[in-house]
Amino acid sequence: MFDQIESVIAKMTLEEKAALCSGASPWTTTPIEHLGIPEMTVSDGPHGVRRVANVNDFVAGSLPATCFPTASCMASTWNVDLIYTMGQALAEECIALKVDVILGPGVNIKRTPLGGRNFEYYSEDPYLAGQMAASFITGVQSKGVGTSLKHYATNNQESQRMTINAIIDERTLREIYLPAFETAVKKAKPWTVMCAYNKLNGKYGSENHKLLVDILKNEWGFEGLVVSDWGAVHDRVESMKAGVDLEMPGPRERRVKAVIEAVRSGILDESVLNESVRRILGIVFKAAKTEKGRSFDAAAHHALARQIAAEGIVLLKNNGILPLKEQKHVAVIGLAAKEAHFQGGGSSHINPTQVDNPFLELQKAAPDTTKFSFSDGYSEDASFNQDLIDSAVKEASAADVALLYLALPESKESEGYDRPDLDLTLQQVTLIKAVSAVQQNTVIILNNGAPVVMSEWIDGTAAVLEAWMMGQAGGGAIADILYGKVNPSGKLAETFPLRLVDTPASINFPGENGEVRYGEGIFIGYRYYDVKEAPVQFPFGYGLSYTTFNYTNSKVSASSFKDVDGLTISVDVTNTGKVAGKEIVQVFVHDRKSKLVRPPKELKGFAKVELQPGETKTVTVPLDFRAFAYFHPGYNQWITEDGEFDILIGASSNDIRCVQTVSLQSTLNLPCLLNRESTLRDWLEDPTGKRVFEPIYQQMAKQMQATFGAGEEDEGGIGMETMNFLMELSLRDIFYFQEANLSMSPEDLVDSLLAQVKQQS
Numbered sequence: 001m002f003d004q005i006e007s008v009i010a011k012m013t014l015e016e017k018a019a020l021c022s023g024a025s026p027w028t029t030t031p032i033e034h035l036g037i038p039e040m041t042v043s044d045g046p047h048g049v050r051r052v053a054n055v056n057d058f059v060a061g062s063l064p065a066t067c068f069p070t071a072s073c074m075a076s077t078w079n080v081d082l083i084y085t086m087g088q089a090l091a092e093e094c095i096a097l098k099v100d101v102i103l104g105p106g107v108n109i110k111r112t113p114l115g116g117r118n119f120e121y122y123s124e125d126p127y128l129a130g131q132m133a134a135s136f137i138t139g140v141q142s143k144g145v146g147t148s149l150k151h152y153a154t155n156n157q158e159s160q161r162m163t164i165n166a167i168i169d170e171r172t173l174r175e176i177y178l179p180a181f182e183t184a185v186k187k188a189k190p191w192t193v194m195c196a197y198n199k200l201n202g203k204y205g206s207e208n209h210k211l212l213v214d215i216l217k218n219e220w221g222f223e224g225l226v227v228s229d230w231g232a233v234h235d236r237v238e239s240m241k242a243g244v245d246l247e248m249p250g251p252r253e254r255r256v257k258a259v260i261e262a263v264r265s266g267i268l269d270e271s272v273l274n275e276s277v278r279r280i281l282g283i284v285f286k287a288a289k290t291e292k293g294r295s296f297d298a299a300a301h302h303a304l305a306r307q308i309a310a311e312g313i314v315l316l317k318n319n320g321i322l323p324l325k326e327q328k329h330v331a332v333i334g335l336a337a338k339e340a341h342f343q344g345g346g347s348s349h350i351n352p353t354q355v356d357n358p359f360l361e362l363q364k365a366a367p368d369t370t371k372f373s374f375s376d377g378y379s380e381d382a383s384f385n386q387d388l389i390d391s392a393v394k395e396a397s398a399a400d401v402a403l404l405y406l407a408l409p410e411s412k413e414s415e416g417y418d419r420p421d422l423d424l425t426l427q428q429v430t431l432i433k434a435v436s437a438v439q440q441n442t443v444i445i446l447n448n449g450a451p452v453v454m455s456e457w458i459d460g461t462a463a464v465l466e467a468w469m470m471g472q473a474g475g476g477a478i479a480d481i482l483y484g485k486v487n488p489s490g491k492l493a494e495t496f497p498l499r500l501v502d503t504p505a506s507i508n509f510p511g512e513n514g515e516v517r518y519g520e521g522i523f524i525g526y527r528y529y530d531v532k533e534a535p536v537q538f539p540f541g542y543g544l545s546y547t548t549f550n551y552t553n554s555k556v557s558a559s560s561f562k563d564v565d566g567l568t569i570s571v572d573v574t575n576t577g578k579v580a581g582k583e584i585v586q587v588f589v590h591d592r593k594s595k596l597v598r599p600p601k602e603l604k605g606f607a608k609v610e611l612q613p614g615e616t617k618t619v620t621v622p623l624d625f626r627a628f629a630y631f632h633p634g635y636n637q638w639i640t641e642d643g644e645f646d647i648l649i650g651a652s653s654n655d656i657r658c659v660q661t662v663s664l665q666s667t668l669n670l671p672c673l674l675n676r677e678s679t680l681r682d683w684l685e686d687p688t689g690k691r692v693f694e695p696i697y698q699q700m701a702k703q704m705q706a707t708f709g710a711g712e713e714d715e716g717g718i719g720m721e722t723m724n725f726l727m728e729l730s731l732r733d734i735f736y737f738q739e740a741n742l743s744m745s746p747e748d749l750v751d752s753l754l755a756q757v758k759q760q761s
């Protein structure tokens with residue numbers, strides 16, 4: 001293909017090259033017939049194919065396609081194989097609908113549960129998000145259809161989404177906000193990456209050379225094309241220099257002209273344009289190889305959507321009422337039981353092939369024995385209506401069980417705006433309290449894309465099911481879980497907090513004056529709650545089952561190992577209950593001692609295993625260099641340090657079942673970081689620095705005691721411990737105090753010490 005591309009480029013005029021780098025319509029690239037360059041069609045994503053029938057329309061009239069569960073639900077399955085299968089199904093629909101590239105997955109980190117678009121993203125944890133995305137991409141691309149990994153990067157809020165400037169330090173960027181992209185790019189090679197709208201540290205996503213070229217293309221080896229988010233480009237020439245190969249949507253005549261003029265006037269080197277053309281042609285030709293137009297099996301995909309939804313639904317609370325036992329009279333309450341709330345608002349909105357009616361699906365699950373009554377409970381417009389509550393209470397008190405289906409209204413959650421709070425509506429909270437006051441068997445079924453707070457009402461309930469925006473087959477999936485046809489096995493990919501004020505970004509969100517400061521740094525999600533020792537409603541990784549699991553016999557492949565070799569942990573998991581079930585084993589790493597502060601634990605591996613009652617399986621999870629490393633901004637690289645690490649094997653982040661301690665030897669030969677500003681403490685902590693400086697230090701300590709006093713006020717001191725005080729001064733500053741006794745200037749003396757350190761290290 002390389003030769004084909006080069007020979008096409010050689011024949012292209014400047015005008016043709018520039019035209020290729022802008023869309024021809026909102027959803028297609030520019031074809032150049034006489035050169036054999038076909039057009040390429042892209043469509044949203046990420047949990048279904050939103051193929052707009054007429055590519056000149058932005059929104060109107062998309063063709064029917066399967067609406068699979070949204071990313072929050074997908075991630076809660078922790079089932080990478082299932083996500084791969086879903087990716088393949090999406091690709092089949094792309095092929096049928098003549099789509100070359102699906103615009104997804106989205107891997108932005110859930111910095112706060114207030115994010116309006118969190119339903120489209122996977123997790124608060126970069127490792128989990130990265131694994132999910134890699135599986136999704138591999139699944140789609142295995143069928144010859146492309147993906148677009150989005151929104152690169154730090155697009156973590158909807159407030160001022162096109163312009164907000166995210167202020168993020170380098171370590172936080174590398175450890176929290178980039179790794180999911182990095183994993184997906186390195187492991188799954190997405191055909192395209194979509195740049196974000198917002199600014200990062202002052203630069204727009206579309207003009208951020210460091211993100212797009214230095215990191216994505218050069219450091220991670222991304223070979224596909226970078227496409228702008230729709231309307232993210234401000235200055236086409238600057239964006240091309242910064243690495244945006246394809247601007248969307250089109251047509252954009254002025255932008256094409258700007259590129260032509262920039263090349264003619266020498267502002268833009270033609271080699272930069274050629275590089276973008278090369279990347280675009282690589283993907284366009286690759287896409288064309290997949291013949292389009294076959295039909296897809298809508299019924300099979302609906303069934304798959306149901307399977308994924310059932311695995312992603314998380315059972316949060318159960319006093320034993322679930323699974324239901326075909327009770328005689330079930331009061332079904334809540335609009336969401338009749339009108340499924342299965343997807344979110346915005347660009348991901350799918351025109352579904354069919355939609356399960358949750359109420360009818362319940363009836364199918366218990367066909368003969370049960371009477372199902374229904375009352376609305378609340379109205380669509382989220383207003384308060386006591387009459388609806390009163391009639392629901394009446395139904396509930398006459399029944400054996402009350403099932404409350406509650407959906408968060410669109411006004412509270414969608415692409416385009418952030419959530420105002422984490423609450424259900426006043427009507428819904430009042431409804432839960434009133435119903436659970438008269439009916440002790442009250443089960444709550446939630447449809448939302450991100451956590452809601454529950455402390456006001458959860459105690460009165462018998463069970464709570466987080467059913468997410470569960471895709472078009474979610475109604476059936478809920479019935480499967482409620483009646484025990486499927487044993488719940490979903491676990492939370494994000495923490496459910498007790499209160500909004502407890503959440504890590506709460507005092508730095510959504511920012512002001514055009515800027516949002518990620519002041520909580522690397523302490524996002526459970527990393528934050530762990531370090532604060534703060535209670536939460538439900539921790540990361542949590543989810544109940546209708547069976548129980550035991551963890552025994554944990555082992556490590558080596559108790560002492562080199563970072564580059566990594567190691568493998570194993571544990572035996574036994575199903576100790578009476579029904580078959582699936583367990584998600586989570587592996588966290590805790591660094592006992594590090595130069596820079598680290599979170600108490602970080603997820604570095606997981607596995608999902610299916611077990612029959614009484615069955616035991618050995619689960620193994622590999623841990624590589626990166627499982628133990630952290631990003632050190634001083635060295636500007638991922639580093640490991642010699643020392644002990646605890647490997648925590650758990651059923652959730654708050655339910656650690658086994659611990660293994662291992663000893664790591666770093667193979668890194670890191671440069672010395674001492675410089676003119678390094679403090680006395682820095683020098684004494686650096687082995688070479690200490691060796692070089694020690695003789696001077698001994699002498700100096702005595703003289704400094706004399707200058708600053710011994711510490712006690714009554715001995716003439718100024719009431720401080722002199723050495724502690726000195727530890728925080730730079731050597732240069734300390735030398736200033738002794739300048740009279742020095743044969744050279746303080747700067748020269750520090751420089752000569754630095755030169756010795758350099759020589760010896």
Ligand code: BGC
Nearest residue numbers: 044045103150151229230347
């Ligand atoms: C969204 C993208 C989407 C694109 C095309 C943008 O507003 O941020 O996620 O793919 O529109 O619809």
